[in-house]
Amino acid sequence: MVPQVIIQFPRRKFSIVQAGIVLDDKLTDVFRQQLLQLQQDVSALKASAASAAEIVALDQTSVGRLSRMDALQGQAMSLEQGRRRERELQKIAAALRRIEAGDYGDCLACDEPIAIERLTLDPAATLCIRCASAREDQR
Numbered sequence: 001m002v003p004q005v006i007i008q009f010p011r012r013k014f015s016i017v018q019a020g021i022v023l024d025d026k027l028t029d030v031f032r033q034q035l036l037q038l039q040q041d042v043s044a045l046k047a048s049a050a051s052a053a054e055i056v057a058l059d060q061t062s063v064g065r066l067s068r069m070d071a072l073q074g075q076a077m078s079l080e081q082g083r084r085r086e087r088e089l090q091k092i093a094a095a096l097r098r099i100e101a102g103d104y105g106d107c108l109a110c111d112e113p114i115a116i117e118r119l120t121l122d123p124a125a126t127l128c129i130r131c132a133s134a135r136e137d138q139r
């Protein structure tokens, strides 16, 4: 029997591929689909969060001082969340550009291929596990 790894995308249907698989055109296309889906999801989240922040802003005139502070705090949090989503969208867009350029799946630091298992967890990953953990250590 051929050993298999299950590629499971968060919250999504998974595909089963053989272990030791290389990133060929077909698999790259699977990642492209995942990235496009992710891009849609994050954009939708960002859009709905933006309108929620507007509602908070409108409510501020009608609520008391304490709840106003709550509202401001909530607003700061959603702003931070919005920035995080913006960064995620940029990462996704960059990954899609790398697919178009044909160098998707290569580590940006050492040029070695990023493990497929790592890409399934984060299709927008830019570093191989070794370079990523080396950067973690530097902090």
Ligand SMILES: [Zn+2]
Pocket: 107, 108, 109, 110, 111, 112, 127, 128, 129, 130, 131, 132
């Ligand atoms: Zn690397």
